[in-house]
Amino acid sequence: MTIPNAGIPNAPLPEIWARFQETSPLLSPANRAKRTILVVGTGLAGSAAAATLAEQGYRVKVFCLQDSPRRAHSIAAQGGINAAKNYKHDGDSIFRLFHDTIKGGDFRAREANVYRLAQLSNAIIDHCVAQGIPFTREYGGYLANRSFGGAQVSRTFYAQGQTGQQLLLGAYGALLRQAAGGRLSLHPRTEMLDLVVVDNRVRGLVVRHLLSGQVEAHAGDAVVLATGGYANLYCLSTNARSGNVTALWRAYRRGAWFANPCFVQIHPTCLPAQGGQQSKLTLMSESLRNDGRVWVPKAAGDRRRAAAIPEDERDYFLEERYPAFGNLVPRDVASRQIKERCDLGLGIDGGRAVYLDLADAIRAQGLPAIRRKYGNLLDMYQRLTGDDPAHEPMRIYPAAHYSMGGLWVDYSLMSNLSGLFVLGEANFSDHGANRLGASALMQGLADGYFILPNTLGPYLAKAGPNPIDARHDSFRSSREEVEARLGRLLKIKGSRTAADLHRELGLLLWDHCGIVRSEAGLRAALAKLPRLREEFWGNLMVPGAGADLNQSLELAGRVADFLECGELVVQDALHRRESCGCHLREESRTEDHEPRRRDEEYAYVAAWEYRGQGQAPGLHREPLAFTLVAPGQRSYR
Amino acid sequence: MEKLIHLTLRVWRQPGPDRPGRFHDYPSGPVATSLSLLELLDLVNERLTLNGEEPIAFDHDCREGICGACGAMVDGLAHGPKSETTLCQLHLRDLADGGLVVIEPFRALAFPLIKDLVVDRSALDRIMAAGGYVSVDTGGAPEANVIPIPQSDADQALAAASCIGCGACVASCPHASAMLFVGGKVSQLACLPQGQPERARRVLAMVSAADREGFGACGNHRECEAACPKRLSLRHLARMNREYLSAR
Numbered sequence A: 001m002t003i004p005n006a007g008i009p010n011a012p013l014p015e016i017w018a019r020f021q022e023t024s025p026l027l028s029p030a031n032r033a034k035r036t037i038l039v040v041g042t043g044l045a046g047s048a049a050a051a052t053l054a055e056q057g058y059r060v061k062v063f064c065l066q067d068s069p070r071r072a073h074s075i076a077a078q079g080g081i082n083a084a085k086n087y088k089h090d091g092d093s094i095f096r097l098f099h100d101t102i103k104g105g106d107f108r109a110r111e112a113n114v115y116r117l118a119q120l121s122n123a124i125i126d127h128c129v130a131q132g133i134p135f136t137r138e139y140g141g142y143l144a145n146r147s148f149g150g151a152q153v154s155r156t157f158y159a160q161g162q163t164g165q166q167l168l169l170g171a172y173g174a175l176l177r178q179a180a181g182g183r184l185s186l187h188p189r190t191e192m193l194d195l196v197v198v199d200n201r202v203r204g205l206v207v208r209h210l211l212s213g214q215v216e217a218h219a220g221d222a223v224v225l226a227t228g229g230y231a232n233l234y235c236l237s238t239n240a241r242s243g244n245v246t247a248l249w250r251a252y253r254r255g256a257w258f259a260n261p262c263f264v265q266i267h268p269t270c271l272p273a274q275g276g277q278q279s280k281l282t283l284m285s286e287s288l289r290n291d292g293r294v295w296v297p298k299a300a301g302d303r304r305r306a307a308a309i310p311e312d313e314r315d316y317f318l319e320e321r322y323p324a325f326g327n328l329v330p331r332d333v334a335s336r337q338i339k340e341r342c343d344l345g346l347g348i349d350g351g352r353a354v355y356l357d358l359a360d361a362i363r364a365q366g367l368p369a370i371r372r373k374y375g376n377l378l379d380m381y382q383r384l385t386g387d388d389p390a391h392e393p394m395r396i397y398p399a400a401h402y403s404m405g406g407l408w409v410d411y412s413l414m415s416n417l418s419g420l421f422v423l424g425e426a427n428f429s430d431h432g433a434n435r436l437g438a439s440a441l442m443q444g445l446a447d448g449y450f451i452l453p454n455t456l457g458p459y460l461a462k463a464g465p466n467p468i469d470a471r472h473d474s475f476r477s478s479r480e481e482v483e484a485r486l487g488r489l490l491k492i493k494g495s496r497t498a499a500d501l502h503r504e505l506g507l508l509l510w511d512h513c514g515i516v517r518s519e520a521g522l523r524a525a526l527a528k529l530p531r532l533r534e535e536f537w538g539n540l541m542v543p544g545a546g547a548d549l550n551q552s553l554e555l556a557g558r559v560a561d562f563l564e565c566g567e568l569v570v571q572d573a574l575h576r577r578e579s580c581g582c583h584l585r586e587e588s589r590t591e592d593h594e595p596r597r598r599d600e601e602y603a604y605v606a607a608w609e610y611r612g613q614g615q616a617p618g619l620h621r622e623p624l625a626f627t628l629v630a631p632g633q634r635s636y637r
Numbered sequence B: 001m002e003k004l005i006h007l008t009l010r011v012w013r014q015p016g017p018d019r020p021g022r023f024h025d026y027p028s029g030p031v032a033t034s035l036s037l038l039e040l041l042d043l044v045n046e047r048l049t050l051n052g053e054e055p056i057a058f059d060h061d062c063r064e065g066i067c068g069a070c071g072a073m074v075d076g077l078a079h080g081p082k083s084e085t086t087l088c089q090l091h092l093r094d095l096a097d098g099g100l101v102v103i104e105p106f107r108a109l110a111f112p113l114i115k116d117l118v119v120d121r122s123a124l125d126r127i128m129a130a131g132g133y134v135s136v137d138t139g140g141a142p143e144a145n146v147i148p149i150p151q152s153d154a155d156q157a158l159a160a161a162s163c164i165g166c167g168a169c170v171a172s173c174p175h176a177s178a179m180l181f182v183g184g185k186v187s188q189l190a191c192l193p194q195g196q197p198e199r200a201r202r203v204l205a206m207v208s209a210a211d212r213e214g215f216g217a218c219g220n221h222r223e224c225e226a227a228c229p230k231r232l233s234l235r236h237l238a239r240m241n242r243e244y245l246s247a248r
């Protein structure tokens, strides 16, 4: 197996990015106007990249699933975005943000990328303010910061509970400005269904227009995937419903490596599922854990109302087990503990939920103070559940939330396929085995506004124009393959819906490849997955035809890819016999039952290569070295 | 125990823009009140699918009231009877047991129907493209804290910027006016120093884009404000009118 080469310039960490820029060839403005860049995705990463590339003079085509680019999933991020401004004078710095991100990722991220991310964080805030993004401010008119996700410094910038929305609308404005200027064309309601690769270089895309069903080819000099994360693999997640792995999976099947697919973050504070028909799990900001206490009744089967359960019959299990951090333990620790209680039958009403209780905080600080901090969250909870958290403790349960894994990219954000760049949640690069709060928005915007616009030119300067246009045979054959697959999905006419099969897949993965994983469970999942795939291809029901808006067909295609991707995720999890980041591996615990990372064996990025249907994928290991922060075992006890 | 109710959904079905449409009734059977109305539509759709019938097409994505993809008239009201609520956040507990629930697409000249409950709202993107931004290229922005912005201005700007672009304002307006939508963006940027250089050009360009797209003029009915799931205040529309008059 080859050792993946990230192409990191040889320089001390703080100078690598400058060195890269100084030593890379440039592409002249006249040449940029002759290059077409295909950008898939209009979240923070895709919109920022597409707008900036058009500003630089490239011709850009932008594709997204929704009817408007503004509806990409980034819109839903609530909490905030990190930057190392140190406005609070609390000891923050680029180094500290780098350090926290590397440590938070449990030493499974690439040092040079993370350092660059921390370096670029400040320029993001400058740019977003210049765009007129209404960040929350102090009385004096300066930008406000808060501490987020257990960080010891206040480095999170926010626009009340709508940070993702405001950042995305800024990037969307930039995108539309370029569309109005004519250098950029928008292709909403369009789904990428294949990547065209000739001689190891990416030449373009095959897409399906979701209203007409038309399958079209687009050629370009480079392709940028910014298609978001794949947490919907688990069916129920905090992600928007259209979240999928299709773009990444199609690229993987054409030779792009998939890195660390098993690293998926489970967020502890989500609304629990109620009944089998629920369509998603809504995230409740983890800031609630600053004042909320997590507990369950001590006795299994205790069905009394929360208020009727006396103090000494409650188990505040996080405070009990982790007195130093209490309810503020990291996401993975909280998720695991909550799940463990519920698996023991100690969940509320014996089910999958625990209390997040604000009663003590309300008693101590008064309801108005609590409402000032969390008013919109409390309203949201009430709107969704009908219960008022001021009187009744909230119920929460962990849910799949964010995929740290994604397509492998080098330092320039290019995959192992020439000309394929991968940005935002879709790549694997910066969060290792676990992501810190408020750092995904930072990464998406760093990738889109600042990194790709500096790495694409050098690539194109070296690679030259792509002479293959959409009339080439490879485009025709790829289009035919896409059409044949759509036809196959429509023809089965069996007796199960794609949604139903997706639920089954989600439960299987949640049980065997979720927060806690074991050799036996993973093997059981691997045995079941091929059968589920057969069931899908033998018994699926997709009504209607392919020549107009057919949402069942869209979902079926995405579930088909999830089914294949699920197998890779389980294989990756199986091969990584260590507890790491957000996952506990049963066989890898310390004496006091805490997760145990195994750096001697697993301090690498696992980059998987597709070897054909039914073949075991190949594994490339990119070793990880840490020069500025020595890897230590995490301990919160 | 979960509370169960029965509803009859009367849904507008129309296979395409040039094909006739009609209402169709779907009994819900007993369903938990904890479901959202869209989850009930999911359920109805699964049943239709298993019968080999085409499910009801509707737009949706985040299912938490922020992406603006969902939207339909429920009993004549955009996003249904509950205030400050998007369609995806409307729950069956908000509806009366045993009732008939009439669901139709947003209707406006500038929102051509695509299929069933799905309409084309791309006109809103084109209004934004006319000027709903600050013209700043990436790179070269000054340090973020160089210009302090009074907290109240920033708060007002954020309130104006809370629009999710769902189109409920248009669908509820007797004139199918998009002025609350336009007003949100104009007002946001008028409140901020960064919006000043293009202030006059922006409001003129966005208002004339709305006219071009076939949205009506504001008749002060205030239906938009009542229907807006984010409660965008009419103040933003008023500010836009002032901006418009002084720009001309």
Ligand SMILES: Cc1cc2nc3c(=O)[nH]c(=O)nc-3n(C[C@H](O)[C@H](O)[C@H](O)COP(=O)(O)OP(=O)(O)OC[C@H]3O[C@@H](n4cnc5c(N)ncnc54)[C@H](O)[C@@H]3O)c2cc1C
Pocket: A040, A041, A042, A043, A044, A045, A046, A063, A064, A065, A066, A069, A071, A072, A073, A074, A075, A076, A077, A078, A079, A080, A081, A163, A164, A190, A191, A192, A193, A226, A227, A228, A229, A238, A239, A240, A244, A246, A247, A283, A401, A402, A423, A424, A425, A426, A437, A438, A439, A440, A441, A442, A444
């Ligand atoms: C509820 C929630 C709250 C969050 N809060 C925070 C927070 O406070 N701070 C933080 O830093 N992070 C947060 N995150 C994480 C963060 O929001 C995401 O990781 C980030 O926004 C992803 O951005 P993106 O640009 O990579 O992709 P997305 O915003 O997911 O965009 C994906 C784009 O790709 C398009 N697309 C996908 N597949 C295809 C295809 N096959 N063909 C064509 N187009 C396609 C979609 O249409 C969309 O335009 C949160 C996440 C969730 C779920």
Ligand code: FES
Pocket: B059, B060, B061, B062, B063, B064, B065, B066, B067, B068, B069, B070, B071, B086, B087, B088, B089
């Ligand atoms: S689905 Fe996003 S607002 Fe309703």
